Amino acid sequence: xxxxxxxxxxxxxxxxxxxxxxxxxxxxxxxxxxxxxxxxxxxxxxxxxxxxxxxxxxxxxxxxxxxxxxxxxxxxxxxxxxxxxxxxxxxxxxxxxxxxxxxxxxxxxxxxxxxxxx
Amino acid sequence: xxxxxxxxxxxxxxxxxxxxxxxxxxxxxxxxxxxxxxxxxxxxxxxxxxxxxxxxxxxxxxxxxxxxxxxxxxxxxxxxxxxxxxxxxxxxxxxxxxxxxxxxxxxxxxxxxxxxxxxxxxxxxxxxxxxxxxxxxxxxxxxxxxxxxxxxxxxxxxxxxxxxxxxxxxxxxxxxxxxxxxxxxxxxxxxxxxxxxxxxxxxxxxxxxxxxxxxxxxxxxxxxxxxxxxxxxxxxxxxxxxxxxxxxxxxxxxxxxxxxxxxxxxxxxxxxxxxxxxxxxxxxxxxxxxxxxxxxxxxxxxxxxxxxxxxxxxxxxxxxxxxxxxxxxxxxxxxxxxxxxxxxxxxxxx
Amino acid sequence: xxxxxxxxxxxxxxxxxxxxxxxxxxxxxxxxxxxxxxxxxxxxxxxxxxxxxxxxxxxxxxxxxxxxxxxxxxxxxxxxxxxxxxxxxxxxxxxxxxxxxxxxxxxxxxxxxxxxxxxxxxxxxxxxxxxxxxxxxxxxxxxxxxxxxxxxxxxxxxxxxxxxxxxxx
Numbered sequence: 001x002x003x004x005x006x007x008x009x010x011x012x013x014x015x016x017x018x019x020x021x022x023x024x025x026x027x028x029x030x031x032x033x034x035x036x037x038x039x040x041x042x043x044x045x046x047x048x049x050x051x052x053x054x055x056x057x058x059x060x061x062x063x064x065x066x067x068x069x070x071x072x073x074x075x076x077x078x079x080x081x082x083x084x085x086x087x088x089x090x091x092x093x094x095x096x097x098x099x100x101x102x103x104x105x106x107x108x109x110x111x112x113x114x115x116x117x118x
Numbered sequence: 119x120x121x122x123x124x125x126x127x128x129x130x131x132x133x134x135x136x137x138x139x140x141x142x143x144x145x146x147x148x149x150x151x152x153x154x155x156x157x158x159x160x161x162x163x164x165x166x167x168x169x170x171x172x173x174x175x176x177x178x179x180x181x182x183x184x185x186x187x188x189x190x191x192x193x194x195x196x197x198x199x200x201x202x203x204x205x206x207x208x209x210x211x212x213x214x215x216x217x218x219x220x221x222x223x224x225x226x227x228x229x230x231x232x233x234x235x236x237x238x239x240x241x242x243x244x245x246x247x248x249x250x251x252x253x254x255x256x257x258x259x260x261x262x263x264x265x266x267x268x269x270x271x272x273x274x275x276x277x278x279x280x281x282x283x284x285x286x287x288x289x290x291x292x293x294x295x296x297x298x299x300x301x302x303x304x305x306x307x308x309x310x311x312x313x314x315x316x317x318x319x320x321x322x323x324x325x326x327x328x329x330x331x332x333x334x335x336x337x338x339x340x341x342x343x344x345x346x347x348x349x350x351x352x353x354x355x356x357x358x359x360x361x362x363x364x365x366x367x368x369x370x371x372x373x374x375x376x377x378x379x380x381x382x383x384x385x386x387x388x389x390x391x392x393x394x395x396x397x398x399x400x401x402x403x404x405x406x407x408x409x410x411x412x413x414x415x416x417x418x419x420x421x422x423x424x425x426x427x428x429x430x431x432x433x434x435x436x437x438x439x440x441x442x443x444x445x446x447x448x449x450x451x452x453x454x455x456x457x458x459x460x461x462x463x464x465x466x467x468x
Numbered sequence: 469x470x471x472x473x474x475x476x477x478x479x480x481x482x483x484x485x486x487x488x489x490x491x492x493x494x495x496x497x498x499x500x501x502x503x504x505x506x507x508x509x510x511x512x513x514x515x516x517x518x519x520x521x522x523x524x525x526x527x528x529x530x531x532x533x534x535x536x537x538x539x540x541x542x543x544x545x546x547x548x549x550x551x552x553x554x555x556x557x558x559x560x561x562x563x564x565x566x567x568x569x570x571x572x573x574x575x576x577x578x579x580x581x582x583x584x585x586x587x588x589x590x591x592x593x594x595x596x597x598x599x600x601x602x603x604x605x606x607x608x609x610x611x612x613x614x615x616x617x618x619x620x621x622x623x624x625x626x627x628x629x630x631x632x633x634x635x636x637x
Binding site: 003004005006007008010011012014015016018019020022023025026027029030031032033034036038039040041042043050051056060063064066067070071074077078081082083084085088089092095096099103106110115116117 | 188269361439
């Protein structure tokens with residue numbers, strides 16, 4: 001079994017090898033004439049104001065949380081989808097109820113304004 | 119043990135060839151994008167380097183390599199360097215499971231045109247790599263210590279995870295029809311010469327959803343909010359220069375190629391020939407047939423790449439709330455419904 | 469030395485190393501990225517056990533979804549480097565050490581006594597990890613747990629909304 005995955009591991013190693021190679025090449029080949037001005041934060045030429053380490057909206061967190069929940073829902077669909085032909089109607093109704101239960105959560109979040117951006 | 123060494127050698131050769139191919143495709147994309155945008159805006163576009171400016175992308179890359187690599191003073195140096203590596207490497211690694219033609223028999227060894235196109239969970243591997251691709255952009259935005267970069271990175275990662283759901287759900291329709299998660303199986307299921315078994319005809323809604331999410335996942339216009347210049351300076355890559363900037367660029371074009379390829383594999387019949395292979399006198403497993411398959415496949419991919427570029431220069435950018443609304447309130451319910459209806463179809467029509 | 473033994477050795481060393489980075493690093497983002505790397509190695513370990521589907525899910529769900537949330541939260545809270553805490557013996561750590569030791573003893577016993585699971589052989593093992601096999605099991609024998617997970621996930625959404633709602637308004 002594991003033998004069929006060896007090419008995949010090879011590709012991962014080659015991919016990351018190429019990435020690191022490019023990164024190192026750009027650090028070695030590039031010119032080096034650093035001045036203080038170059039190193040300041042770029043804000044279209046204005047003098048930088050405030051800090052970047054500020055807190056941001058909780059909505060990003062809500063998106064990530066909803067994503068986890070629905071991602072797990074989708075994950076449960078893959079084994080179901082590959083076998084539905086042999087499993088038949090029972091499996092369909094199982095998934096229908098599963099989706100329905102999650103749709104309650106979706107509807108709740110919808111009504112509470114969890115998907116609103118303003 | 120010797121067999122495993124052969125596998126590693128074969129995979130390494132293919133991997134290097136694919137990496138080279140991706141770079142060439144990225145160069146082609148850059149050239150096409152510049153020429154087509156020039157055409158769209160009544161300009162000439164690059165025409166100095168090489169015939170018709172075809173060598174322009176290579177000149178660009180060499181220039182980028184020689185540019186100074188500026189790291190902002192307060193940046194987290196480690197992650198500032200790691201972020202472009204993640205973006206590019208993950209964009210390349212997806213190709214581990216993507217086939218681009220049928221197979222060639224050499225002696226008694228069958229060589230598939232793809233690095234590992236037949237593994238049992240190929241489709242999940244693609245989705246996994248797509249979801250891990252978020253890190254490159256998030257870390258780039260965060261490590262730059264620039265509030266506009268941070269906002270660009272966050273926006274873009276929130277956008278990518280939102281559209282990933284609908285992407286996964288639209289692919290469930292294909293899995294239902296094919297009954298397999300391997301990409302070779304998905305293509306083989308569509309290989310009828312008359313073309314009516316292409317998934318685009320069986321899954322029109324899924325196709326449209328996948329197309330939209332593919333634009334969103336690659337951060338291409340009209341979903342290019344991470345680099346909305348008027349509000350965010352340059353987005354998550356504002357503080358990057360030299361080839362590290364180039365790597366994000368390369369990753370974007372590699373992802374554009376990958377998306378086009380995936381659309382062709384999943385919905386447009388892969389390398390299905392317009393006529394039966396027998397009428398062309400091509401034998402199964404011969405190099406000529408594999409080449410014909412690759413040619414058909416490549417033409418389809420080129421057409422989709424043109425479509426990607428065409429859309430970018432025709433359609434204005436979404437506003438962020440419109441984008442999130444589209445993802446969560448419209449695409450997600452539609453794709454769920456599509457899955458259930460497809461399941462019913464599969465059960466009753468079989 | 470078979471291939472899976474070699475892979476197991478490499479992957480488990482890297483997994484332990486990245487886990488150590490996660491718990492020793494003072495920098496929250498560095499910890500989180502160590503954990504992401506650890507999940508990749510764990511996925512590789514699942515592969516050596518023929519659990520292909522679980523391996524893909526490990527990357528898809530843990531590395532791709534849950535850790536994204538963790539990174540968001542770290543950025544949201546805007547944590548700096550962890551401050552050096554004055555070391556105090558705390559009862560939870562003592563319990564933790566005991567539980568860890570108990571787990572180690574259990575694993576050791578299994579290794580020493582070489583327990584064999586009834587009806588387990590190589591052929592079954594090769595198929596056990598595919599999506600097809602899981603689908604057959606989940607949607608025939610385990611229908612109720614699947615629905616229960618649906619309710620659990622819905623509870624998670626509702627909980628998140630209730631917690632965040634004070635800020636949303």
